[in-house]
Amino acid sequence: xxxxxxxxxxxxxxxxxxxxxxxxxxxxxxxxxxxxxxxxxxxxxxxxxxxxxxxxxxxxxxxxxxxxxxxxxxxxxxxxxxxxxxxxxxxxxxxxxxxxxxxxxxxxxxxxxxxxxxxxxxxxxxxxxxxxxxxxxxxxxxxxxxxxxxxxxxxxxxxxxxxxxxxxxxxxxxxxxxxxxxxxxxxxxxxxxxxxxxxxxxxxxxxxxxxxxxxxxxxxxxxxxxxxxxxxxxxxxxxxxxxxxxxxxxxxxxxxxxxxxxxxxxxxxxxxxxxxxxxxxxxxxxxxxxxxxxxxxxxxxxxxxxxxxxxxxxxxxxxxxxxxxxxxxxxxxxxxxxxxxxxxxxxxxxxxxxxxxxxxxxxxxxxxxxxxxxxxxxxxxxxxxxxxxxxxxxxxxxxxxxxxxxxxxxxxxxxxxxxxxxxxxxxxxxxxxxxxxxxxxxxxxxxxxxxxxxxxxxxxxxxxxxxxxxxxxxxxxxxx
Numbered sequence: 047x048x049x050x051x052x053x054x055x056x057x058x059x060x061x062x063x064x065x066x067x068x069x070x071x072x073x074x075x076x077x078x079x080x081x082x083x084x085x086x087x088x089x090x091x092x093x094x095x096x097x098x099x100x101x102x103x104x105x106x107x108x109x110x111x112x113x114x115x116x117x118x119x120x121x122x123x124x125x126x127x128x129x130x131x132x133x134x135x136x137x138x139x140x141x142x143x144x145x146x147x148x149x150x151x152x153x154x155x156x157x158x159x160x161x162x163x164x165x166x167x168x169x170x171x172x173x174x175x176x177x178x179x180x181x182x183x184x185x186x187x188x189x190x191x192x193x194x195x196x197x198x199x200x201x202x203x204x205x206x207x208x209x210x211x212x213x214x215x216x217x218x219x220x221x222x223x224x225x226x227x228x229x230x231x232x233x234x235x236x237x238x239x240x241x242x243x244x245x246x247x248x249x250x251x252x253x254x255x256x257x258x259x260x261x262x263x264x265x266x267x268x269x270x271x272x273x274x275x276x277x278x279x280x281x282x283x284x285x286x287x288x289x290x291x292x293x294x295x296x297x298x299x300x301x302x303x304x305x306x307x308x309x310x311x312x313x314x315x316x317x318x319x320x321x322x323x324x325x326x327x328x329x330x331x332x333x334x335x336x337x338x339x340x341x342x343x344x345x346x347x348x349x350x351x352x353x354x355x356x357x358x359x360x361x362x363x364x365x366x367x368x369x370x371x372x373x374x375x376x377x378x379x380x381x382x383x384x385x386x387x388x389x390x391x392x393x394x395x396x397x398x399x400x401x402x403x404x405x406x407x408x409x410x411x412x413x414x415x416x417x418x419x420x421x422x423x424x425x426x427x428x429x430x431x432x433x434x435x436x437x438x439x440x441x442x443x444x445x446x447x448x449x450x451x452x453x454x455x456x457x458x459x460x461x462x463x464x465x466x467x468x469x470x471x472x473x474x475x476x477x478x479x480x481x482x483x484x485x486x487x488x489x490x491x492x493x494x495x496x497x498x499x500x501x502x503x504x505x506x507x508x509x510x511x512x513x514x515x516x517x518x519x520x521x522x523x524x525x526x
Contacts, residue, residue: 049174052512056141056148058164063139063156069121069190071135072096076120079184086171095186095197102170102180111178111526113205116169117476118162118212119188119195123297123500125154128252128304130502149505157506158499159188162211165515169522177522181205185476188212189299189500191228191437195476200484207450207525209518210477210491214261214499216510217462219454220491222444222470223478224260224385224408227419228298231431233363235400237353240288244310246348249323251277251330252304253340256501259299259390259406260473268334268341269372271295271394274305277326277343279364284322285315289363290354291396298392298406299474300500305394310354320345363401366429367394370403375418378410378470385472387414389422410441410470442478442489444470450488457520462513492517 067075076096083090089101098120104111124134130152140151149155166182169175181203186194213220240246254270257263271294281287287309294305311319327343334341355363376387387409394403405422409415419435426433445451451468458466477489494514495507 050512051168051515052508055161055164055168055511055515056508058167059157059160060141062160062163063141066135067121067156068124068134069187072120072186076186079120082167088170091202093197093199093202095194097186097194097198097202098182098184099203100170100182100184102182104179105176108176108178108526112207113179113181114177114522114525115181115183115203115205115208116166117183117185117208117210118159118166119185119476120163121187121189122156122158122160123154123189123300125256125296125300125303125501127152127502143508146507146509147505148508150502153502154500155504155506157496157504158214159212161496161506161511162493165211165518168515169518175519175522178525188476189297191226191298192439192474192476192479193437195479196439198480198483206486206488208477208480208487208489209521210475210489211493212475213471213491213493214496215493216495216507216514218467218469218492219451220469220471220475221446221448221451222410223442223475224410224472225412225415225441225478226437226439226474227407227415227435228437229405229407229419229422230434230436231403231422231426232397232399232434233401233431235355235359235363237355240310240350240352240354242350243313244350245313245316246308246310246350247316247319248306248308248346248348249274249277249343250304250306250346251327251341251343253342254303254338255498255503256301256303257498258473258500259301259388259392260408260471261499262301263388263390264374264385266337267301268330268338269302269391270305271302272370272372272391273330274307275364275367277323278307279368280326281319281322282361282364285311285319286357287311287360288354288357289360290351292394292401293396294394295392297500298404299390300392301390302392303501308348308351310350316347367403369425370405376409376414381470384470386410387418388472389418408472408474410472412441415441439474439479440482442475442481445488448488448490450490453524454490454521457524458517461517461520
């Protein structure tokens with residue numbers, strides 16, 4: 047490959063990142079791709095949840111070759127630093143280059159999966175790239191449970207060879223992925239009025255790294271929401287507190303980076319609570335100082351809320367929530383370095399009727415995915431919560447005899463003089479949903495290096511973009 051495509055791909059990513067595309071906000075990014083397809087003269091189909099298929103004719107000599115699907119998702123996880131004023135409903139992502147890394151100013155970058163979309167777009171339009179007929183399958187709301195992929199109908203696209211461009215490590219081919227379940231537990235809570243003689247305090251923990259609950263959950267990163275609940279339970283043993291509100295985490299598939307509680311205490315207890323919370327903050331910072339270098343706990347006086355839970359109900363609530371599991375439950379016995387089963391304590395929030403928690407379970411083994419989900423449901427039942435299952439997606443089981451994988455491995459070895467690594471990822475990929483909906487799919491996933499997705503620290507290794515795209519070009523050339 048004589049031409050270097052890196053800058054063209056980064057420019058295309060930056061153009062995509064001008065469009066708001068938080069999960070659920072499908073309209074603007076869908077219109078962006080429809081207009082792009084029309085400008086290129088490509089036929090475009092849209093389904094009822096705004097998934098798109100953009101048809102790209104094969105280049106000369108490839109007109110009658112089998113159709114190849116290039117697949118990615120249009121939404122992104124929107125995370126920002128506490129001090130950021132970024133509005134994800136309207137503001138573009140601001141790119142920042144730091145050496146060999148592309149990152150964003152105070153927000154997640156959206157390279158997951160924007161760089162994959164950019165690669166598909168450039169592959170479809172650059173005159174120097176030979177390729178068979180392509181279908182660009184761009185799905186919606188992947189980051190909130192693979193919703194778009196789950197709504198695909200079997201006749202929505204024709205291709206049965208699919209290249210997913212949503213993996214995040216150079217030199218690794220993904221052949222399978224964990225299944226996932228999203229669960230909610232709602233606790234109905236009664237509130238009563240707060241006397242003006244009480245003192246309001248906002249207790250916060252933060253400064254944690256967070257990250258992707260599939261790729262980073264084994265890296266000993268603390269969960270801010272779990273730490274908040276731990277601190278409240280510890281505090282309530284010595285001091286009567288009333289909880290007015292709780293909040294922690296921002297996405298079911300992101301490890302919580304910050305969490306806070308608004309409580310009320312007797313005025314004479316204010317100083318003691320502030321001191322105790324400062325001590326708790328110092329303790330969790332010391333415990334996590336190797337991985338979490340910026341962790342903190344802080345208490346700040348706040349206006350007294352009109353209502354709060356009773357002391358007994360507050361104590362009972364935090365005791366229940368202390369039992370919510372978080373982290374790795376099983377490693378893969380066949381591939382010891384790879385995760386098998388985990389649970390992420392994703393979101394904690396106050397609703398009109400009480401408190402809701404959201405967890406995300408993942409496993410490469412369907413029966414274990416069901417088992418840990420059953421445990422969450424049992425936990426809800428015995429603690430008096432209302433359980434709701436929102437999403438259940440099956441694992442993508444690897445096909446070790448895949449012709450596409452065999453061809454990909456040979457091309458990679460020819461190009462880079464070393465074998466690629468093959469993995470079953472703990473993250474969720476739409477290949478699992480699509481493969482279970484539509485039989486006979488031959489699929490592979492790969493991509494450039496992306497670190498710390500689903501967090502403001504997300505970054506794309508610039509030097510990894512060109513080899514991945516060069517490989518994609520050669521693979522398309524060979525799929526004749």
